Amino acid sequence: MPLSIAEKSYLYDSLSSNAGTRPDGRLPHQFRPLEVYTDFLPSSNGSSRIIASDSSECIVSVKANVVDHQVQQDLFQVEVDIAGQRDDSSEVETLTSLLNRVLESRGSIDASKLKLTRKYSYKLFIDVLVISSSSHPVSLISFTIFSALNSTYLPKIISSFDDLEVEELPTFHDADMVKLDVSPPLVFILAVVGENVFMDAAANESEVADNGLIITWSGDKIVAPIRTVALNNSDVKGFNPLVLQRGIQMVQQYAGDVVRAFANL
């Protein structure tokens, strides 16, 4: 969305002022409302669809496969598809690698929850489809993955846990499913304008942002990856390192509320 110079300078002056007035009047740490649908894809283990109030929309499906975890270390695999963009475009590839990094087995997520036996584990294939997005989609995708993983049910194992001595393949109960209990990390995107940071920047705020911060949060603490990202092509500037600290503080302070809001659905 190209903005006129007068619009940009009005928005920039509003956002960078001490009061930090946002165009929709939100507080700096306030998110826009979301609508969540879960468990609607019959052929996947978990699914979620989030529609943001600016009609950005993202669908995530989680499917499981049993793998030998000595052969395959990574138990999460994320594939991102953004409508209107090629699979090998830089944005899609950056997002895919970022999200794979967030859900890395040796990272902050507890992969032992996927362990079936001493030899076998579940491997989760997370397919992301961004149907439309007017600003940087990483936060929306992360929230959708979060709610999809929290609504994932996997078949219950009925064979024994120790299968190193007796070579046997795990067998599963016909009907019983077990709720997956991982606490996936959340990725937040913050817009930096002057000395201020803003959570969940709308399209017009992104357009004037000096820079963007990607901050990952998992279980009460900030984890890797933390990155900067350009939110627009025209007005990217450097920022005061203190702003990064303030952004991290903001995420730490309010990420718990987001998790609670998802839990209270």
Added chain:
Amino acid sequence: MSSIISIAKRKGAFQQSIDAGFESGSEDEDVNMSDSIDNGPTHTQESNSTEGHIVTPGELVTDDPVWMRGHGTYFLDNMTYSSVAGTVSRVNRLLSVVPLRSRYTPETGDHVVGRIAEVGNKRWRVDIGGKQHAVLMLGSVNLPGGILRRKSESDELQMRSFLKEGDLLNAEVQSLFQDGSASLHTRSLKYGKLRNGQFCQVPCSLIVRSKNHTHNLPGNVTVVLGVNGYIWLRKTSKMDMARDAPSGISAPGPSNGAPIGAKTLRSSDSVSITRLEEESSWQIYSDENDPTISVSLRQTISRYANVIKALAFCEIDITHERIVSAYEASMVYPSVGSLIDREVMETIGQDVLTAEKMRGTPS
């Protein structure tokens, strides 16, 4: 918690929800349908009488072949069906369905807000949210240096210094081309580049065409309600104040010696239309905002943007009175940011409608 994020859980998705809704509410609808098919003549009479009722795509509008089929309809076996969701309109023998949601269809005389999409040969292409971009000819704008100035070759070369890609302007639809695209003009001081405020967009079907589309609102804010659903909210300028002041002789100060019929544009410093020349200097194409816009005014503008979005969310037609009434209703919420919540938006919409009923304003 709700001050940080509000997440609403919705049930079902895609086909399931449609199925579920259909099954649960299908009974009475089915009865209705079979009724109307059984006694066909009654049905036609009924649909004749209920002018402006809502039809859905594929719904039978009439089986009377005398009607000429207009936009939004199709014809099969002597029956006319609706091809869009909207209201039926009958003009003489022409039957058409006006869609509830569509791109903006320009009409001559509409006051629109648009964004420059392209600078071309002696013309700008303007995005007005219609099916095609509108055209703004170099000859249909006020050039710096006055109304009597002739446009020259140098103007063609420096078109980007007047208006460039992304610029917002308000304009009037001057005429329509054969294909339905519009030609705009900004040959009045009330049209031109927009500054000192922020942009907000609503579906164009919610904007009611009226005599005046620029309104001064309480709180020193002026709104430009483009008929195409593009809305500009800005700090009230001197010119905006003059426009609302009683025109002509009732303006404060000694009556000037302007010829009868010459309207005073700025009552405060008495610049009449005869001095248009000085007014249309390079200033009208400046990109500089007024440096004195205060934080509280910015918040008021944000509040207006939010109440307009709330009205649009409730599918309430947007008029000057309703914006003011919604703004007053929104004052219950001290934080502007709380107005983006669904419940709050619904409450404001309810309040506006209730206030209208109490006052008995014709809607």
